[in-house]
Amino acid sequence: MRLTLDEVDYVALLGRLTLNADEKIKYMHQLEDILKYMDILSEVPTEDVEPMAGPIELYTPLREDVVAPSLSLDASLANAPARAGDYFKVPKIIE
Amino acid sequence: MSELYEMTAWQLAEELEKGQVCSVDVTQSVIKRIETVEELVHAYVTVAPDRAIEMAKESDAKRAKGASNRLLGIPVAVKDNMCMKGQRTTCGSRILANFSPPYDATVVAAMREAGMVILGSCNMDEFAMGSSTETSFWGPTRNPWDRDRTPGGSSGGSAAAVSAGEAILSVGSDTGGSIRLPASFCGVSGMKPTYGAISRYGLVAYASSLDQIGPFGRDIRDLSLLLNLLCHHDPKDSTSVPRQYPDFTTVLETPVSGMKIGLPREFFSKLDHPDVERVMKDAQSVFQALGINFVELSLPHLDYGIAAYYIIAPCEASSNLARYDGVKYGHRAENFSNMIDMYRYSRAEGFGSEVKRRIMLGTYALSSGYYDAYYLKAAKVRSLITQDFRSAFQDCDAILCPVAPTPPFKIGEKIDDPIQMYLTDVFTIPVNMAGLPGLSLPGGFSADGLPIGIQLIAPHFEEVRLIQLGAAYQKETDHHLARPSI
Numbered sequence: 272m273r274l275t276l277d278e279v280d281y282v283a284l285l286g287r288l289t290l291n292a293d294e295k296i297k298y299m300h301q302l303e304d305i306l307k308y309m310d311i312l313s314e315v316p317t318e319d320v321e322p323m324a325g326p327i328e329l330y331t332p333l334r335e336d337v338v339a340p341s342l343s344l345d346a347s348l349a350n351a352p353a354r355a356g357d358y359f360k361v362p363k364i365i366e
Numbered sequence: 367m368s369e370l371y372e373m374t375a376w377q378l379a380e381e382l383e384k385g386q387v388c389s390v391d392v393t394q395s396v397i398k399r400i401e402t403v404e405e406l407v408h409a410y411v412t413v414a415p416d417r418a419i420e421m422a423k424e425s426d427a428k429r430a431k432g433a434s435n436r437l438l439g440i441p442v443a444v445k446d447n448m449c450m451k452g453q454r455t456t457c458g459s460r461i462l463a464n465f466s467p468p469y470d471a472t473v474v475a476a477m478r479e480a481g482m483v484i485l486g487s488c489n490m491d492e493f494a495m496g497s498s499t500e501t502s503f504w505g506p507t508r509n510p511w512d513r514d515r516t517p518g519g520s521s522g523g524s525a526a527a528v529s530a531g532e533a534i535l536s537v538g539s540d541t542g543g544s545i546r547l548p549a550s551f552c553g554v555s556g557m558k559p560t561y562g563a564i565s566r567y568g569l570v571a572y573a574s575s576l577d578q579i580g581p582f583g584r585d586i587r588d589l590s591l592l593l594n595l596l597c598h599h600d601p602k603d604s605t606s607v608p609r610q611y612p613d614f615t616t617v618l619e620t621p622v623s624g625m626k627i628g629l630p631r632e633f634f635s636k637l638d639h640p641d642v643e644r645v646m647k648d649a650q651s652v653f654q655a656l657g658i659n660f661v662e663l664s665l666p667h668l669d670y671g672i673a674a675y676y677i678i679a680p681c682e683a684s685s686n687l688a689r690y691d692g693v694k695y696g697h698r699a700e701n702f703s704n705m706i707d708m709y710r711y712s713r714a715e716g717f718g719s720e721v722k723r724r725i726m727l728g729t730y731a732l733s734s735g736y737y738d739a740y741y742l743k744a745a746k747v748r749s750l751i752t753q754d755f756r757s758a759f760q761d762c763d764a765i766l767c768p769v770a771p772t773p774p775f776k777i778g779e780k781i782d783d784p785i786q787m788y789l790t791d792v793f794t795i796p797v798n799m800a801g802l803p804g805l806s807l808p809g810g811f812s813a814d815g816l817p818i819g820i821q822l823i824a825p826h827f828e829e830v831r832l833i834q835l836g837a838a839y840q841k842e843t844d845h846h847l848a849r850p851s852i
Contacts, residue, residue, distance in 0.1 A: 279726075286684060286729035287691070287706070288722055289714040298726055301784055305727060308785055309673045312743050315750065322745030323752060325575040325605070326561040326801020327826075332604050346468040350695035359693055362705050 272306040274299050370395035371531040372849065375588045378534060379436040382429070389429075389439025392534075393422035393483050396441045399531045400485070403852050408507050409517075409527040411446045412454055413486040425481040436591050438481040443533035445524050446487035447494060448579070449568035450474050457570045458492040458502035458520075461690050461697045461716025471568020472600045473537060473579055480595055485533055488523030492718045493687065494544055494572045496520050497790040500781050501720040508777070509551060510850040511816055515774040518551035518790075520544040521582070525552040528582045530852055535592055536582040541573050542675055543769070543794025545580045546806035550769035550819025553808045553848060555836070556582045557589050560827045561801030562607035565600030573682035574605075576675075576798040585846045586807065586836035590614035593829065609827065617830050622838040623657030625831075627822075628762030632668040633793060639772050641812040646768055649809050649820045652842050653766070653835075661762050665754040670747050671796040676788055677731050677744035678799075683721075684728030690716060723784065752800040759825045764835060768793050769819040773812040797823055805832040808845035817845075 279299045283290050290298065344357055353360035370378065370392045381387045397415045404410060418441065425439035444450065447457045449467035451474075456462045470478065477484060491501040499507040499522025507522040509515040510530040517526040521538025525548030528536050538545045540558035549556030557580045564579045571577065581592035597611040629650075637643045650660065692698035692712030699711035717725070731740035758765060770790055780787040797804040802823055809820035824831045840846050 282726055282730045282733065284710075285733060286725045287688070287709040287713055288717070288725060289710045290722070294719075294722070298723060301723060302727060302730065304785060305676065306730075309677060309740065312670055312673050312677075312747055315667065315670055315747055317743060317746035317750070320746040320749050322742055323749040324745060326752070326799070327605065327607060329605070332601070332608075334601060342468050349468065350465055352692055352696070352698035361693055362702070362708055364705050 272303055274303050371399040371534070373534070374584050375437065375440045375534050375591055378440055382439050383434065389422040389425045389483060390419060392439065393418050393441050396485065396531070396533065403530050404532060406508065406513060406852060407510055407526050407530050407532065408505060409488055409523040409530060409532050410443070411456055411458065411487045411489050411502070411504050411523070414453065414484070418483050418485050421483040425483060428481050433481065435480055437595055439483060441483040441485050441534050442477055443485045443488050443524060443527045443536040444474060445521050445536070445538045446490050447539060447570040448474055448537065449570070450484070450487070453487070455487065455570070456503070457494070458490040458504060459716065459718065459721070460503045461713070463503065463697065465695055467568070469568065472565035472602060473596055474568065476595055476598070488521070488527055488536060488538070490523055491520035492721050493570070493683070494520040494539055494541055495683070495720050495724055497543065497547055497787055498775070498777070498780065499523060499548070500777060501718055503718060506777055509774050510852045511553060512774065514776055515816065516551065516777050518548035518770070518774065522548045524582050525549050525554055525556065528552070528554045528584060529850060531849070535588055537579060537592070538582060539569060539577055539579050540798065541576045541679060542798050543791040545582065546769050546794050546804055546819070546821060547790065549582060549806040551774040551817060553817030553845070553850070554582055554584060555586055555589055555808065555846060556580065556806045557593070557829070557832065558797065558804045559593065559597060559829055560803045562605055563611070563803070563827065563829070564596045565598070565603040565606045567600055567602040571686040573679040574686060575682060576679060578798070586833055586840055587615070587618055590618060590833050597829070612830055614830065614833050617834045618837040620834050622835055624659070625764070625835065626659045626661055626762040627653060628661050628663045628758050628765045630663055630665040630668070630758065630765060630767060632665050633767040636771065636792065637768065641773060642768050642771065642818055645810040645818045645820065649766065649839070652839055656838050656842065663758045663761055665758060665796065667747065667750045667754050668796060671751055671799060672788055672792055674744040674747040674751070675791070675795045675799060676727070677740045678748065680724040680728030681732050681741050682728070684725045684732065687721070687725060748799050751796050755796070755800045755802060763824070764831050765823040767821050767823070769806045769821045773816040773818050793821060802826060803829045803832055805836055807836055807839060808848070810845055811848070
């Protein structure tokens with residue numbers, strides 16, 4: 272598996288990361304090596320095998336809809352990097 | 367008499383019950399030990415001695431009023447990825463360096479409720495991604511047996527703390543071996559329970575279909591105490607399995623004669639370290655003398671475990687870690703021109719290199735056009751690995767195998783070679799893939815005196831078998847009594 276720097280850039284954008292020039296080259300080679308290692312999976316015949324998402328039988332647990340205390344506004348906002356009154360402050364999204 | 371910090375929780379519980387000592391004495395002994403050796407080991411991200419003494423006083427007051435349980439007043443350390451209300455919980459990362467959770471993880475709440483004394487938060491690989499506790503933003507933890515070596519990871523701080531006498535008990539989390547490997551490297555006992563046995567509410571997520579919280583202690587008896595406290599259904603965790611858990615301490619004396627242990631030939635054919643081979647042979651002799659029958663069996667898909675894991679775990683991680691966006695909590699970059707850049711710069715500054723590598727890998731594997739070739743293929747191989755175990759357990763009660771291919775490796779030895787680091791987990795990863803309980807026990811020492819663990823694996827929710835076998839094993843051996851000379 273060969274990767275290009277453009278592909279590395281694209282994956283970094285999808286993953287919401289920025290990489291400097293050194294990181295791009297390092298990750299390009301490391302990802303190539305790791306993906307090459309993953310090739311051994313192609314040895315395993317899996318045509319009739321169901322994929323497995325988790326180790327236990329998942330179900331949707333239901334409970335009574337009971338009113339319970341929730342976090343206060345201040346507790347919810349206490350870790351915010353930027354706050355404006357009772358809101359999380361973020362950069363302008365709509366142009 | 368040995369120092370209080372050297373004793374097991376079980377021994378301390380008896381002393382506390384008799385009124386020979388109080389929790390404040392025990393806690394002060396452990397804090398003094400932390401002050402002496404923490405500089406050499408770096409097991410903790412945050413030590414909270416004042417709070418610990420307060421908690422010890424409260425537990426002594428509770429006892430004076432008639433409260434009594436074996437964990438009341440026992441000091442415990444918590445991996446830095448479990449939320450503690452109002453106490454910094456960083457997950458070994460810069461991105462959460464100042465995060466102060468508004469609530470307690472269910473396990474933390476249970477320990478508080480039981481009157482345990484929480485000493486602080488233990489160092490770990492950043493976001494639990496690593497096998498050596500070297501990727502922590504706060505710097506590496508050192509192995510108490512040889513400080514040039516790693517304690518294993520990712521729960522290296524939790525294991526090193528118990529090993530060095532900086533905690534009586536601790537809790538960690540295990541996604542691909544992160545409890546069992548450090549237990550092996552640090553010469554302590556550690557268990558990854560069945561997926562769904564212990565609530566993960568308040569555990570910072572890494573790979574949700576694999577993550578599991580579990581206990582560390584100096585012996586299996588101590589593990590059984592913590593398991594009794596922690597194995598409970600929690601309505602706040604939808605993957606927590608509703609069932610009745612037995613009192614794990616009741617099987618500590620149960621004979622094991624006649625039980626059948628499986629030896630997977632793929633695990634043993636992989637051994638090429640003489641000390642690990644010797645330790646495994648010794649363990650077999652011990653179990654044989656206990657009346658255990660052995661059956662050779664096959665787990666044919668073992669070789670594919672690491673490849674499948676290092677697709678599935680990074681895929682889940684890339685999705686789980688999307689929440690670190692610099693909006694509601696965590697690090698936010700200072701300079702950016704738009705929203706997307708705010709995300710990208712905050713994350714680039716906040717995450718370390720192993721976390722970025724796994725986000726890149728997971729994002730790539732899930733990106734358009736690659737999903738079938740990577741994630742779907744790995745999820746199918748996961749089914750096959752699980753089926754291997756299912757058929758193996760038709761012929762045996764538990765499986766015996768190594769924890770790691772080698773004794774503890776040197777700090778820096780594998781950090782620049784991700785694949786070599788990933789291969790450390792070859793014997794532990796399949797257990798997470800199938801969601802099984804796995805136990806790591808001290809099994810002996812390398813020629814140069816480094817701890818080597820043995821691993822026992824049981825079917826889903828058969829932790830009792832592991833405890834039964836582990837207790838019988840530790841009655842016949844003294845590896846778990848050895849302490850590092852630090």
